[in-house]
Amino acid sequence: MKKIAKAFDKVFSYLTAACFILVGICVLVQIITRYTPGLSAPWTDEMTRLLFMYTIMTGAPIAIKYREYAAIDILLNNLHGRVRHAITVFEHLVISVVGVIGTWQAYIFFTKGLKTLTTSLRINMGFFYIVPIGIFALTTIYSLALVVEEVMDMVKGE
Secondary structure (H helix, E strand, C coil): CHHHHHHHHHHHHHHHHHHHHHHHHHHHHHHHHHCCCCCCCCHHHHHHHHHHHHHHHHHHHHHHHCCCCCCCCHHHHCCCCHHHHHHHHHHHHHHHHHHHHHHHHHHHHHHHHCCCECCCCCCEHHHHHCHHHHHHHHHHHHHHHHHHHHHHHHHHCC
């Protein structure tokens, strides 16, 4: 199971980095074509937006798993023991609920996206909207794994 988790981590890390690099390339092309007479690349705006969205979505599950997300932890830093574990469990349960709702909404969005095309690229939007289903599901799984880990730590008395 840990090998599968490491494989997912590696895949999502590489996907996040690749999407971020592609965002930079699209923006660079957009800047160059904007100031070059006779050249036009209307697809760069749409592609930049989609790649930026994917950068965030592929990075979110990894951030949840390794607790590398932005958080105001002034309260948690002053708490210790079971209270701190309980608040952390509650936090990740809320993230899990949002993940389950997000998975369902992403599925609805995907089914509606199958009927439309992108404006400039003329690609079926279902192709782009299938990814959030997996991202929300993976975020939910990682959050529930952290809930189990926190409960185990609470039982051990750490």
